[in-house]
Amino acid sequence: MARASTLARRRTVTGVLLISPALVLVTVFFLIPLALMIWMSLHKWPLLGHASWAGLANYTAMFKDPTFLHALGFTVKYTVLITPVLLVVGFGLALLVREQRPGVGFFRTTFFMPFVIGFAAASYLWLWLLDPGVGLLDRGLQDLGLASKPILWMETPNRALFAVILMVVWKVVGFTMLLLMSGLQSIPNEVQEAAKVDGAKRRQTLAHITLPLLRRTIALVTILAVAGSFLAFDQFYILTNGGPNNQTLTLVYWIYSSSFANFQLGYGAAMSVALMLVLMVITAVQLYLLRDETEA
Amino acid sequence: MSAAALFDRRARRARRDSLTAHMPAVAWWTVCLIVAALFLAPLVMVVLTALKTPAEAAASPPHFWPHHISLKNFSELGSSGAGIVRYVLNTTIVSLGTVLGTVVLATLGGYGFARFRFRGSNVLFLVVLGTLMVPFQALLTPLYSVLHVLRLQNSLLGLTLVYITFQLPFALFVMRTAFSGVPRELEDAAAIDGAGVLATLVRVLVPVVKPAVVTVALFAFFSAWNEFLAALIFLSDQARYTLPVFLTTLVTGRLGAINWGVLEAGVVITMIPCIVIFLLLQRYYVRGLVTGAIK
Numbered sequence: 001m002a003r004a005s006t007l008a009r010r011r012t013v014t015g016v017l018l019i020s021p022a023l024v025l026v027t028v029f030f031l032i033p034l035a036l037m038i039w040m041s042l043h044k045w046p047l048l049g050h051a052s053w054a055g056l057a058n059y060t061a062m063f064k065d066p067t068f069l070h071a072l073g074f075t076v077k078y079t080v081l082i083t084p085v086l087l088v089v090g091f092g093l094a095l096l097v098r099e100q101r102p103g104v105g106f107f108r109t110t111f112f113m114p115f116v117i118g119f120a121a122a123s124y125l126w127l128w129l130l131d132p133g134v135g136l137l138d139r140g141l142q143d144l145g146l147a148s149k150p151i152l153w154m155e156t157p158n159r160a161l162f163a164v165i166l167m168v169v170w171k172v173v174g175f176t177m178l179l180l181m182s183g184l185q186s187i188p189n190e191v192q193e194a195a196k197v198d199g200a201k202r203r204q205t206l207a208h209i210t211l212p213l214l215r216r217t218i219a220l221v222t223i224l225a226v227a228g229s230f231l232a233f234d235q236f237y238i239l240t241n242g243g244p245n246n247q248t249l250t251l252v253y254w255i256y257s258s259s260f261a262n263f264q265l266g267y268g269a270a271m272s273v274a275l276m277l278v279l280m281v282i283t284a285v286q287l288y289l290l291r292d293e294t295e296a
Numbered sequence: 297m298s299a300a301a302l303f304d305r306r307a308r309r310a311r312r313d314s315l316t317a318h319m320p321a322v323a324w325w326t327v328c329l330i331v332a333a334l335f336l337a338p339l340v341m342v343v344l345t346a347l348k349t350p351a352e353a354a355a356s357p358p359h360f361w362p363h364h365i366s367l368k369n370f371s372e373l374g375s376s377g378a379g380i381v382r383y384v385l386n387t388t389i390v391s392l393g394t395v396l397g398t399v400v401l402a403t404l405g406g407y408g409f410a411r412f413r414f415r416g417s418n419v420l421f422l423v424v425l426g427t428l429m430v431p432f433q434a435l436l437t438p439l440y441s442v443l444h445v446l447r448l449q450n451s452l453l454g455l456t457l458v459y460i461t462f463q464l465p466f467a468l469f470v471m472r473t474a475f476s477g478v479p480r481e482l483e484d485a486a487a488i489d490g491a492g493v494l495a496t497l498v499r500v501l502v503p504v505v506k507p508a509v510v511t512v513a514l515f516a517f518f519s520a521w522n523e524f525l526a527a528l529i530f531l532s533d534q535a536r537y538t539l540p541v542f543l544t545t546l547v548t549g550r551l552g553a554i555n556w557g558v559l560e561a562g563v564v565i566t567m568i569p570c571i572v573i574f575l576l577l578q579r580y581y582v583r584g585l586v587t588g589a590i591k
Contacts, residue, residue, distance in 0.1 A: 022401040255436075
């Protein structure tokens with residue numbers, strides 16, 4: 001009896017020792033900052049000097065801050081525009097490469113490759129590619145007769161947004177393709193074949209068999225795209241600088257500017273809390289959808 | 297005709313009719329090659345431009361092919377800021393530190409969570425997984441203050457510890473799953489031989505879960521090598537910049553002249569290690585991405 005409980009206690013001690021290094025880091029660099037974020041958001045918190053209690057002033061300030069409201073609207077707009085593009089292009093690519101045939105490995109690798117390059121490097125690559133003077137994109141479009149003069153991509157907010165979407169689709173659509181491809185591969189061949197034997201047209205099979213069976217993969221891809229786009233920073237910081245006229249400022253970009261350029265850390269923290277709540281809702285939806293999968 | 301052969305023919309016809317399999321080989325290759333060209337073109341063109349002379353790289357309108365192959369852009373990088381070697385070194389230190397820290401902590405922790413359950417250990421695991429719900433970007437403002445108090449601000453060590461922390465939830469999840477799949481008999485046999493917990497873990501179990509370790513290491517490497525926002529905020533001394541932040545120093549003023557050849561040479565140096573490592577180990581990376589996203 002005594003021996004058994006000593007043994008159990010020893011296993012507990014071993015378990016605690018094994019997980020404690022990871023827990024220390026999570027506590028110091030995650031849990032404490034999380035609590036501090038909420039505390040900071042209730043203060044006027046300069047970079048240097050003393051913080052003073054502000055109550056909910058930072059939160060009410062958000063709704064009177066035109067830059068915040070615009071950044072929120074722009075981030076939603078970017079997310080709403082890019083998500084369907086990633087889904088449709090990714091689905092097309094997944095259909096192209098889902099089946100095992102000679103050469104398919106090369107194409108899967110090629111379509112996915114830009115995903116492993118960082119956002120910063122990819123953005124600086126496209127900054128050059130899109131430059132009206134030295135960039136090759138405008139030169140190529142003119143050679144093909146698609147444009148008569150260089151396109152000034154960063155001159156209007158809509159063109160800048162289009163250019164960023166083009167770059168991001170190039171960079172991340174391979175990931176969308178990969179998830180949709182593994183979803184497609186998990187649909188038993190027999191299901192589609194049965195539909196064919198029953199005389200279903202290709203479009204009918206897609207609409208009534210393939211897409212419904214792929215519902216959860218599509219939901220997952222959508223949520224990953226929404227969460228990723230909502231947190232966009234690098235590509236806008238590098239390609240548009242938030243401009244012209246702060247028109248392409250995203251939420252994370254405005255948090256960054258408020259905290260580290262304007263040194264209003266309390267206000268930055270309040271906006272971070274708001275951002276966190278939005279993302280938690282998105283993640284909760286994700287968890288809900290995935291739980292559904294195990295029940296089905 | 298046997299039923300099996302009939303079914304086989306039907307299946308073959310069905311397969312031919314299915315969405316893309318109906319595409320004849322020639323059409324499939326044509327479409328795929330065009331799309332592949334679109335994906336590869338930016339990568340090929342940036343390498344070609346980095347190999348131009350600085351003057352040719354700045355030419356407007358630009359040419360597609362370099363007239364003279366030159367390493368001048370790369371040698372100029374050697375004298376930019378603290379020199380490209382320093383930035384490659386900084387990035388390598390942070391990336392390898394993140395890989396090492398993540399692998400060691402996730403291996404220990406994953407083993408603990410999988411095999412040494414105690415009252416509350418599941419709750420702790422859920423807390424760790426719960427951190428995935430809070431975006432890294434939201435925590436940067438308070439993290440700046442925490443690093444400041446710990447005197448780890450503007451330090452590669454501080455940045456590495458932050459990167460490890462944000463890799464841990466995924467890494468612990470992967471390692472716990474991997475250890476749970478190992479038959480207990482392996483540990484029992486080692487215990488009978490008198491091996492301690494750590495010796496069993498390192499000599500017996502880690503070789504069995506090697507694919508998971510490689511997946512965790514790759515994720516840590518890619519995210520640390522490429523991370524931009526935290527490095528931009530936490531590093532204030534130019535000599536400590538990592539490569540993505542160093543690239544910002546090559547663009548001086550949006551309206552000022554950018555030395556395009558040098559900037560794109562920097563882009564090439566930043567992206568090449570990622571592409572090479574991906575091509576060598578893509579099996580592990582892709583499997584991790586698919587299971588990681590679907591977890």
